[in-house]
Amino acid sequence: MDNDGSKLTKLSELGEFGLIDHLTKDLKLKNKSTVKGVGDDAAVIEPDPGKQMLVTKDLLVEGVHFDITYMPLKHLGYKAAVVNFSDIAAMNGTPKQMVAGIAVSSKYSVEALDEIYSGMKKACDLYGVDFVGGDTTSSVVGLFISITVIGEVEKEKITYRNGASPNDLICVSGDLGAAYIGLLILEREKKAFRANPDMQPELSGTDYLLERQLKPEPRFDIVRALDEKKIVPTSMIDISDGLASELMHLCKSSDTGCRVDEDKIPIDQAAFDKAKEFGIVPSVTALNGGEDYELLFTIRQADFEKVREIEDISIIGYMTEPNEGMNLVTHDNQMIKLEAQGWDALKKRNIDRELSNDK
Amino acid sequence: MDNDGSKLTKLSELGEFGLIDHLTKDLKLKNKSTVKGVGDDAAVIEPDPGKQMLVTKDLLVEGVHFDITYMPLKHLGYKAAVVNFSDIAAMNGTPKQMVAGIAVSSKYSVEALDEIYSGMKKACDLYGVDFVGGDTTSSVVGLFISITVIGEVEKEKITYRNGASPNDLICVSGDLGAAYIGLLILEREKKAFRANPDMQPELSGTDYLLERQLKPEPRFDIVRALDEKKIVPTSMIDISDGLASELMHLCKSSDTGCRVDEDKIPIDQAAFDKAKEFGIVPSVTALNGGEDYELLFTIRQADFEKVREIEDISIIGYMTEPNEGMNLVTHDNQMIKLEAQGWDALKKRNIDRELSNDK
Numbered sequence: 001m002d003n004d005g006s007k008l009t010k011l012s013e014l015g016e017f018g019l020i021d022h023l024t025k026d027l028k029l030k031n032k033s034t035v036k037g038v039g040d041d042a043a044v045i046e047p048d049p050g051k052q053m054l055v056t057k058d059l060l061v062e063g064v065h066f067d068i069t070y071m072p073l074k075h076l077g078y079k080a081a082v083v084n085f086s087d088i089a090a091m092n093g094t095p096k097q098m099v100a101g102i103a104v105s106s107k108y109s110v111e112a113l114d115e116i117y118s119g120m121k122k123a124c125d126l127y128g129v130d131f132v133g134g135d136t137t138s139s140v141v142g143l144f145i146s147i148t149v150i151g152e153v154e155k156e157k158i159t160y161r162n163g164a165s166p167n168d169l170i171c172v173s174g175d176l177g178a179a180y181i182g183l184l185i186l187e188r189e190k191k192a193f194r195a196n197p198d199m200q201p202e203l204s205g206t207d208y209l210l211e212r213q214l215k216p217e218p219r220f221d222i223v224r225a226l227d228e229k230k231i232v233p234t235s236m237i238d239i240s241d242g243l244a245s246e247l248m249h250l251c252k253s254s255d256t257g258c259r260v261d262e263d264k265i266p267i268d269q270a271a272f273d274k275a276k277e278f279g280i281v282p283s284v285t286a287l288n289g290g291e292d293y294e295l296l297f298t299i300r301q302a303d304f305e306k307v308r309e310i311e312d313i314s315i316i317g318y319m320t321e322p323n324e325g326m327n328l329v330t331h332d333n334q335m336i337k338l339e340a341q342g343w344d345a346l347k348k349r350n351i352d353r354e355l356s357n358d359k
Numbered sequence: 360m361d362n363d364g365s366k367l368t369k370l371s372e373l374g375e376f377g378l379i380d381h382l383t384k385d386l387k388l389k390n391k392s393t394v395k396g397v398g399d400d401a402a403v404i405e406p407d408p409g410k411q412m413l414v415t416k417d418l419l420v421e422g423v424h425f426d427i428t429y430m431p432l433k434h435l436g437y438k439a440a441v442v443n444f445s446d447i448a449a450m451n452g453t454p455k456q457m458v459a460g461i462a463v464s465s466k467y468s469v470e471a472l473d474e475i476y477s478g479m480k481k482a483c484d485l486y487g488v489d490f491v492g493g494d495t496t497s498s499v500v501g502l503f504i505s506i507t508v509i510g511e512v513e514k515e516k517i518t519y520r521n522g523a524s525p526n527d528l529i530c531v532s533g534d535l536g537a538a539y540i541g542l543l544i545l546e547r548e549k550k551a552f553r554a555n556p557d558m559q560p561e562l563s564g565t566d567y568l569l570e571r572q573l574k575p576e577p578r579f580d581i582v583r584a585l586d587e588k589k590i591v592p593t594s595m596i597d598i599s600d601g602l603a604s605e606l607m608h609l610c611k612s613s614d615t616g617c618r619v620d621e622d623k624i625p626i627d628q629a630a631f632d633k634a635k636e637f638g639i640v641p642s643v644t645a646l647n648g649g650e651d652y653e654l655l656f657t658i659r660q661a662d663f664e665k666v667r668e669i670e671d672i673s674i675i676g677y678m679t680e681p682n683e684g685m686n687l688v689t690h691d692n693q694m695i696k697l698e699a700q701g702w703d704a705l706k707k708r709n710i711d712r713e714l715s716n717d718k
Contacts, residue, residue: 035411040612041597042450042510045412045413045414046411046412046514052403052404054401055404057494057505058460059460059461063498088400091400093401097414099507135416137420140501141500142498146460150509161398
């Protein structure tokens with residue numbers, strides 16, 4: 001990962017200004033709304049007339065949001081960027097500019113920062129985003145990545161969380177739960193490696209699950225497909241904390257209840273099988289696992305036929321009157337109350353244990 | 360500071376969603392360009408036509424940029440916000456929106472976060488900025504604050520670092536070096552307190568110096584005064600790293616050299632006296648101390664009379680041809696090369712020692 005075997009460069013060898021030059025020297029601007037990128041007190045942006053701008057921010061903390069023992073730094077940089085792009089997708093917009101702040105302890109080398117930056121740049125290139133500024137500094141302990149992304153959306157297409165009405169259909173893109181299963185596999189292999197460093201990791205057949213955890217992709221293909229079908233969702237959010245938590249946000253903001261069919265929640269076969277192996281009910285990984293970065297949205301019933309023509313969208317239920325609350329119709333036709341747990345970093349809970357308790 | 364004597368609330372008692380609601384419940388929007396603030400996947404902004412937007416970001420790290428043993432948390436929140444506003448001032452703009460990310464370890468209480476937020480809110484209220492989003496999460500160790508500020512500026516008034524020409528006059532607002540002297544006083548009292556906790560701090564007559572360190576103010580009064588006189592600076596930057604470092608940025612970006620008179624560098628009398636007491640050449644605190652958040656800018660010679668009418672601006676020298684380099688004409692009429700050191704957090708240098716070595 002870090003120039004195997006060759007000498008690594010200490011951050012102090014470049015100094016702050018030298019490091020910023022080094023990290024940002026090859027950034028090229030792609031969007032006409034970006035007037036000035038890196039290199040002044042602020043980046044300068046001039047959005048197209050008729051467009052509104054979206055601003056989102058996420059902070060990723062070592063030991064809380066990621067574990068660098070199994071998260072390659074390039075993937076980390078990539079993921080840090082795309083989870084913010086995903087927030088822009090969730091507003092039905094397109095990401096345009098990004099600023100990043102990184103704090104690293106002295107144990108990190110220039111080459112390690114290069115890896116993080118190369119992941120961020122790759123994400124920006126792939127999604128057409130201009131990397132317009134940053135702040136690189138030291139930390140006493142640990143790695144912190146703070147990213148702010150600015151996006152654009154046509155005024156009439158902006159999709160908030162609060163526009164859903166009772167009877168709107170609840171849709172979700174892709175499949176859910178695999179990112180969490182990927183995390184469980186990585187955690188398991190980490191423990192096994194610590195117990196016996198000579199052991200080979202048991203990762204066969206888990207490519208998709210690991211990729212979902214290590215390299216999530218925001219669903220701009222869905223944003224575009226909806227636009228092509230002239231569907232503006234009534235509400236939308238991306239799934240970072242788990243389906244239950246995101247449903248709660250939509251219901252709370254829109255003042256609705258919801259009814260979701262457990263059987264209709266899309267779960268990848270490999271994730272389903274692995275969940276069973278871990279002794280977890282598969283739908284629980286979708287409801288409470290998080291980090292899928294799929295889009296959860298609601299549409300008017302009138303858009304039902306049009307949405308069915310779009311690949312990779314599942315209709316999992318519908319919105320109800322608020323007094324009905326949030327309900328899950330289980331596999332065996334029981335109706336149970338949905339509780340949003342979310343990925344609650346502040347509670348430092350053992351997500352393993354809690355998921356097991358949920359069964 | 361934290362509800363003296365009464366019970367403090369653990370972060371885990373509120374949980375992530377509860378904490379965000381608690382911290383953001385009283386945010387009111389002030390700017391017409393702010394369409395939607397906290398509460399969705401992204402904030403929504405619609406700038407006025409003809410305006411360009413400015414985006415700046417700073418990351419503040421406990422133990423690197425601040426020491427909570429003497430930095431009250433409310434001041435910390437305030438300072439974290441205004442240092443970003445200052446970057447917008449340095450582009451000749453006005454700050455409009457702010458997003459903040461905070462990572463705290465479990466040793467912090469809800470009341471501690473309230474203090475940080477109250478400082479950020481106070482800064483936003485005072486400078487007319489909408490607090491439109493945030494991300495609050497946990498850290499394993501330490502407090503991290505990441506702030507992004509969005510501002511606006513009329514297209515023809517935007518001031519970059521790169522517009523200065525030889526013979527342009529170099530101007531600076533306010534006085535320099537006091538913030539660094541304030542830091543030295545706080546560091547000294549911290550050491551004295553550690554050696555003898557019963558000792559009373561020796562802070563008499565240092566109010567101004569401490570305030571410069573703990574509660575800097577961005578110079579929008581200067582931005583407005585320049586606008587009233589119809590002066591658009593040819594280049595501008597704010598002084599966060601020290602005069603020498605900022606001069607280097609302007610000269611490098613504008614492809615000029617500079618000549619600055621040591622005697623014309625504005626230094627407050629209390630800072631001057633205290634510098635002598637610490638055994639530091641006063642002008643060195645201005646050149647290499649940093650954190651003054653004054654504006655350093657250049658104007659055409661034709662604007663000389665107009666700028667002289669503005670209070671609190673000093674003309675300290677002029678730009679030269681690039682091959683002349685950066686020069687300081689000292690008190691005793693020697694010409695010495697200026698070296699930019701800056702507040703180089705990555706080098707973790709002992710600024711005390713280095714400043715002393717500079718004499």
